[in-house]
Amino acid sequence: xxxxxxxxxxxxxxxxxxxxxxxxxxxxxxxxxxxxxxxxxxxxxxxxxxxxxxxxxxxxxxxxxxxxxxxxxxxxxxxxxxxxxxxxxxxxxxxxxxxxxxxxxxxxxxxxxxxxxxxxxxxxxxxxxxxxxxxxxxxxxxxxxxxxxxxxxxxxxxxxxxxxxxxxxxxxxxxxxxxxxxxxxxxxxxxxxxxxxxxxxxxxxxxxxxxxxxxxxxxxxxxxxxxxxxxxxxxxxxxxxxxxxxxxxxxxxxxxxxxxxxxxxxxxxxxxxxxxxxxxxxxxxxxxxxxxxxxxxxxxxxxxxxxxxxxxxxxxxxxxxxxxxxxxxxxxxxxxxxxxxxxxxxxxxxxxxxxxxxxxxxxxxxxxxxxxxxxxxxxxxxxxxxxxxxxxxxxxxxxxxxxxxxxxxxxxxxxxxxxxxxxxxxxxxxxxxxxxxxxxxxxxxxxxxxxxxxxxxxxxxxxxxxxxxxxxxxxxxxxxxxxxxxxxxxxxxxxxxxxxxxxxxxxxxxxxxxxxxxxxxxxxxxxxxxxxxxxxxxxxxxxxxxxxxxxxxxxxxxxxxxxxxxxxxxxxxxxxxxxxxxxxxxxxxxx
Amino acid sequence: xxxxxxxxxxxxxxxxxxxxxxxxxxxxxxxxxxxxxxxxxxxxxxxxxxxxxxxxxxxxxxxxxxxxxxxxxxxxxxxxxxxxxxxxxxxxxxxxxxxxxxxxxxxxxxxxxxxxxxxx
Numbered sequence: 001x002x003x004x005x006x007x008x009x010x011x012x013x014x015x016x017x018x019x020x021x022x023x024x025x026x027x028x029x030x031x032x033x034x035x036x037x038x039x040x041x042x043x044x045x046x047x048x049x050x051x052x053x054x055x056x057x058x059x060x061x062x063x064x065x066x067x068x069x070x071x072x073x074x075x076x077x078x079x080x081x082x083x084x085x086x087x088x089x090x091x092x093x094x095x096x097x098x099x100x101x102x103x104x105x106x107x108x109x110x111x112x113x114x115x116x117x118x119x120x121x122x123x124x125x126x127x128x129x130x131x132x133x134x135x136x137x138x139x140x141x142x143x144x145x146x147x148x149x150x151x152x153x154x155x156x157x158x159x160x161x162x163x164x165x166x167x168x169x170x171x172x173x174x175x176x177x178x179x180x181x182x183x184x185x186x187x188x189x190x191x192x193x194x195x196x197x198x199x200x201x202x203x204x205x206x207x208x209x210x211x212x213x214x215x216x217x218x219x220x221x222x223x224x225x226x227x228x229x230x231x232x233x234x235x236x237x238x239x240x241x242x243x244x245x246x247x248x249x250x251x252x253x254x255x256x257x258x259x260x261x262x263x264x265x266x267x268x269x270x271x272x273x274x275x276x277x278x279x280x281x282x283x284x285x286x287x288x289x290x291x292x293x294x295x296x297x298x299x300x301x302x303x304x305x306x307x308x309x310x311x312x313x314x315x316x317x318x319x320x321x322x323x324x325x326x327x328x329x330x331x332x333x334x335x336x337x338x339x340x341x342x343x344x345x346x347x348x349x350x351x352x353x354x355x356x357x358x359x360x361x362x363x364x365x366x367x368x369x370x371x372x373x374x375x376x377x378x379x380x381x382x383x384x385x386x387x388x389x390x391x392x393x394x395x396x397x398x399x400x401x402x403x404x405x406x407x408x409x410x411x412x413x414x415x416x417x418x419x420x421x422x423x424x425x426x427x428x429x430x431x432x433x434x435x436x437x438x439x440x441x442x443x444x445x446x447x448x449x450x451x452x453x454x455x456x457x458x459x460x461x462x463x464x465x466x467x468x469x470x471x472x473x474x475x476x477x478x479x480x481x482x483x484x485x486x487x488x489x490x491x492x493x494x495x496x497x498x499x500x501x502x503x504x505x506x507x508x509x510x511x512x513x514x515x516x517x518x519x520x521x522x523x524x525x526x527x528x529x530x531x532x533x534x535x536x537x538x539x540x541x542x543x544x545x546x547x548x549x550x551x552x553x554x555x556x557x558x559x560x561x562x563x564x565x566x567x568x569x570x571x572x573x574x575x576x577x578x579x580x581x582x583x584x585x586x587x588x589x590x591x
Numbered sequence: 592x593x594x595x596x597x598x599x600x601x602x603x604x605x606x607x608x609x610x611x612x613x614x615x616x617x618x619x620x621x622x623x624x625x626x627x628x629x630x631x632x633x634x635x636x637x638x639x640x641x642x643x644x645x646x647x648x649x650x651x652x653x654x655x656x657x658x659x660x661x662x663x664x665x666x667x668x669x670x671x672x673x674x675x676x677x678x679x680x681x682x683x684x685x686x687x688x689x690x691x692x693x694x695x696x697x698x699x700x701x702x703x704x705x706x707x708x709x710x711x
Contacts, residue, residue: 413605414607417612
């Protein structure tokens with residue numbers, strides 16, 4: 001390949017030198033200077049093309065630049081060497097060959113690959129068209145007997161080897177020029193589309209080249225339009241066209257140089273990134289990276305080694321896209337123990353240096369981000385397990401209550417009936433035994449009452465069976481301080497929510513009875529915005545506080561477990577107001 | 592002759608003592624049942640005048656059994672009993688078609704007679 005490059009370079013240089021010499025000798029267009037310009041520009045362009053080809057052997061860009069310039073030079077060959085039949089044949093064959101190379105080059109810049117099917121189809125069409133365009137000229141055109149004022153004519157010029165017979169091809173050329181004009185318009189549209197679709201990062205690289213290419217394309221349009229209208233180029237247009245072409249051709253290597261320079265600019269963007277990451281709040285590393293890389297579609301996947309899977313910043317599991325999805329993946333850290341992966345626009349792969357340095361700069365921040373995601377997941381798990389613990393606790397309480405009710409309580413009740421029977425068997429005699437029996441019955445009654453209170457305290461059956469409203473009324477009925485129930489929810493709520501609401505009121509009423517010295521208590525329980533809101537207010541002495549180990553602190557823990565909140569307002573002498581907010585939709589645990 | 596009573600409770604010891612207690616108190620205990628379904632079957636078969644019905648049964652609630660008995664052709668009087676207090680069961684008792692409630696700890700032939708005789 002290197003030999004091919006050397007050969008092309010040497011051949012191109014020799015060709016240009018020969019053309020320059022020929023032009024100067026023949027004094028074509030009486031503008032030797034112009035030809036000097038042209039040769040120098042072409043030489044520089046070919047050199048840049050070969051350089052890029054050398055530097056990026058995997059990319060076709062270098063090859064395409066070289067081919068475009070060489071095809072352009074070849075098409076000019078008949079003008080400088082009109083007496084050579086070979087030169088005329090090659091020149092007519094390559095008359096529009098620079099255009100498809102040019103289209104191929106621009107549409108595939110900077111990667112050298114045509115990514116869209118539309119672009120590919122268009123490039124194939126332009127190659128075919130360039131060959132078709134040459135056919136009538138090669139077969140039927142002779143510079144010795146031309147009536148076409150646009151194409152050069154000279155009686156002494158050579159006839160191409162392929163010449164069959166003379167035929168006026170002006171009409172055919174007009175038609176083909178019309179098609180060419182349409183192709184150029186389509187080409188410009190595709191270029192615009194490419195520019196619009198490119199991410200900001202890719203656009204930065206492509207923009208200078210595209211600007212130059214637009215200039216050249218515009219010049220080409222003018223030329224074509226002139227050919228189509230049949231008007232010959234006057235002095236002004238021809239010099240303007242000349243300069244446009246010179247600037248344009250020289251612009252290609254310049255644009256490449258600028259693209260490289262902006263690549264350096266991108267590296268200073270990495271420096272900015274480093275500074276920015278210093279004060280980036282956790283969770284915003286993605287945004288900072290997206291800005292630096294100029295890819296708003298950038299996604300961040302954080303690797304969690306314990307789970308051996310990727311998650312997003314929120315801790316949700318994330319699958320990396322497959323290669324066919326049209327997204328590219330860059331993994332940070334080594335593939336055995338990655339830190340994170342970036343899912344991004346494939347165009348960024350062209351800026352590997354930028355990508356690498358940005359990743360290196362963000363690595364520490366990403367480590368942090370990953371730890372955060374891990375922490376968040378663990379937190380979610382802890383919360384979920386806390387909810388499960390509360391649920392399990394409630395379930396256990398329910399079971400205990402049921403066991404007490406079904407077991408000991410029933411036996412004691414049976415015993416009570418037995419004592420009654422005994423009393424009737426005993427009849428009216430045996431006073432001492434009857435008195436003893438009365439005492440036993442009283443003792444049994446007390447035991448039953450204590451047992452029922454115990455069971456009720458563990459978990460009130462009325463709550464399970466009839467819901468919060470009846471359960472709160474039962475509590476109110478048992479309270480030594482008069483309780484006014486202002487509101488209770490009509491609907492049944494999830495068991496943990498009802499239990500929490502119940503225990504709030506139960507604890508509050510117990511505290512009122514024990515400490516508040518209140519004359520009245522009010523209870524208000526209602527559903528508001530997806531939460532059960534329970535308020536218990538008394539007119540007692542106040543001063544209640546959820547000290548560690550107290551019933552109120554336990555209550556606050558229970559509420560927190562299900563994302564609820566307990567607030568206590570209790571200023572000395574102003575009564576106590578207890579307010580609990582309990583959302584019914586318990587936050588579902590992350591996987 | 593005393594009223595014909597069906598006793599429904601899932602605790603055999605309690606049923607046994609209750610039967611003896613009510614018999615001693617002048618009631619005629621015609622049968623016993625240990626869950627809701629057998630209670631309904633027994634009521635249809637034995638045609639009791641009075642059903643002493645536990646609120647908490649293994650297969651269905653005593654309230655539901657009371658509903659079904661009220662719809663039955665025999666329409667026996669239903670007195671609910673429970674180890675829970677009336678205040679705990681207030682919500683269910685308010686809506687129930689039963690004619691009375693006795694806490695199990697208060698159960699006696701006299702208490703039952705008082706409720707039954709209060710309603711002709």
